[in-house]
Amino acid sequence: MKPLTLHLLDLSVPGGTITRHDPGEALIRVDDLGITRGDGIFEVAGVLHGVPLALEAHLARFARSARMMDLPEPDLDLWRRAVLAAATEMADQDALTAVKFIMTRGIEGADSAPTGWALGFLADDPAPAQADGLDVVLLDRGYRHDVADTSPWLLQGAKSLAYAVNKAALREAKRRGADDVIFLSSDGYVLEGPSSTLIARIDGTYITPPVTLGILPGTTQGDIFADLARRGVPSRVDTLSVNDLKTAAALWLCSSTRGAAPIRTLDGRTITVDHKATELLNADLDARKG
Template structure:
């Protein structure tokens, strides 16, 4: 990834949002060695794709950011400020690229002080999607180690929050590469399909588009939500329900949905080829790019 713009947010101020944004150089030192983002992975984030200056699925990302903040006992984000930061980043990105992304982060703050949360927004050029459409991916199933109901029984495990503690997600992606694949779908120890390390699963099973429910401790998929809206508009059947691992293996087609990649078609699962519906993949990704918010 290529960082292009960076804004620091003044979270302590209640001034006009425009006065709470400080533009700095993306290569500058931003965080001390005692920032809890770096020492404990203790913060939350969202990544929004910007197409021709328009941040995509903005409301859904802000909703999820608020949800993550609540799950981590962080202060409720001042929504207008984060919105302003994304818009300022999107505007600044226009000078650089037609297709960028904005990652915005709230850290619990610097543990050298009575920690007050800090925030920043980074504009960058993602390298994971080309004009030629979403890349096809080989996927392996990996055990996430948890039961399907862990978010209900043990909320301190933060399943369903988008935190900076992604070491396990990164390790899972390295394990996928060791197995000759590029991506992962996590499964629960009791046999349910969960999500990817940075994506939402959409499977077409017996002609119906299916995604697992968030009460399995999953992130609400901002891209998956827009994919379902598009599919419904075209008269396709969509549903949100638990998917057993065996069902996934006999899916007609399978996608991993994420902001930066759109709907990436899965071409193999644990080494077994899957049919790629190129026509539908292109149609979905064109619809995602045509979003106006």
Template sequence: MTRRSALMIDPVSADETRADYSDTFTLVDAAAPALSVGELSTQRGDGVFESIGVVDGHPQEVVPHLERLAHSARLCDLPAPNQAQWHQAVEAAAAQCGAGEAVIKLILSRGVEHGPTPTAWATTAPAADFRSAREGGVRVVTLDRGYDLGAAERAPWLLLGAKTLSYAVNMAAIREAHRRGADDAIFLSSDGFVLEAPTASLILRFGDRFVTPEPNGGILHGTTQLSVYEHLAAQGFEVGYDRIPASDLPRADAAWLVSSVRLAAPITAVDDAALPVDAELTADLNRYLLSPRD
């Protein structure tokens, strides 16, 4: 059984010349005080993070997560995370996980205000029980994100393509979905295109073709979505990226929200309009996503 734990990471140079970074990690009590009151991750949400699913002690899709962490850091003008060091940190954190499903969260913040170095840590915790969402599906509503599809390119300081700690808007969207009697939300651009969910990627099926919104316009390139695409392509399905008008959502033959910890949750309704559910394919996707993947 996984217990909550925390691993403080002393960031080192991006020059990956060392073979062993274990002396840069400190295992601490997850319930004990560890951050300064001047820490900018808590004061301003000034940092980036990744959540890595762990199955029976095996961290899933580590390299894609670390690559996305580096991408987010670059967008936020944070020092480049040393990939070898962070990979070893993930392995050390996974060693704290037992049987079953868990989650490792990686955090890189700007550190203490006016401080010399960033702050970095990893936490482990048991994963929530998502069997209901995986088997019974989720109802979603569409919400206007307030930006058109070109906003991320036109205004990169909005950090729309970074996975930052500033998740207040994402959580507000989920609360609004609950107020509307749904489980989750799908963001739409202000010019009427499908984006993503607050904490998941969207995959739609039209016949034997699977499509997800293009990873631009402030959309995170989902690590789980990439894994699902590899699995589907291996079975001979066509997979692709496109600009998807909101009007295409109710026409889909099936749809899923996919993420690293919840995995594949079939969408049963969009704005109260029922969608078909492919229970057999959903079960196949989740079996695959629960299998060890590097």
């Protein structure tokens, strides 16, 4: 990730303010709870030619995560302006860029306002993953499929800054010679990737797991399903088993900066990569205007 632009939000004043800074400037305090505890939320919106993609869906998920974590309700108009400011400054970039926007609980041990910023950066090139596909392994997340209902304090389905487990899962994938991970619930339900949403095509229907399993609502997946509906292609939200993945005609992991990346192996087993469908899905994603 190459930082390109940074906008800091002052959330301590009515209405908030946004100031531009050099992305290399030291701004965040070492006793901020986002740093010391991972206590905060974030979103990453892909940006094409200065236009943030699926911005309203990202803002809605940002507010959802804030509610789940008992953070102050974000002023979405303020955050929208911050993201747009960062995105506009990257309009001259031909490659895919992105804006990561973050809100923490503020300073540890103080009755402070949240800390917030929007960082624009040059994203990794998604073309290799889209063209070549991903080697993926299945890993147990360690929670039942109904954890969001039985234990909401575990914050499954909130996009929090506490990403140590997700990063550890990706390192385990690397140790196994793979690129990415699909999490399973302890009782066998298919969930999501550490930073992606799963789509499976089974009997001609595109299927993604429901957020009731304690997973994030996928912004990229949502756009894909909207595009499929416009083209008259069937899709649905439904539970999936490991056997469903084994019998699926095609599988994709979807995210804001990688688009729809096909899965070519799952636990070492070859999965057919549908290059034509992948190109069509990503062409639709690239045609978005926000």
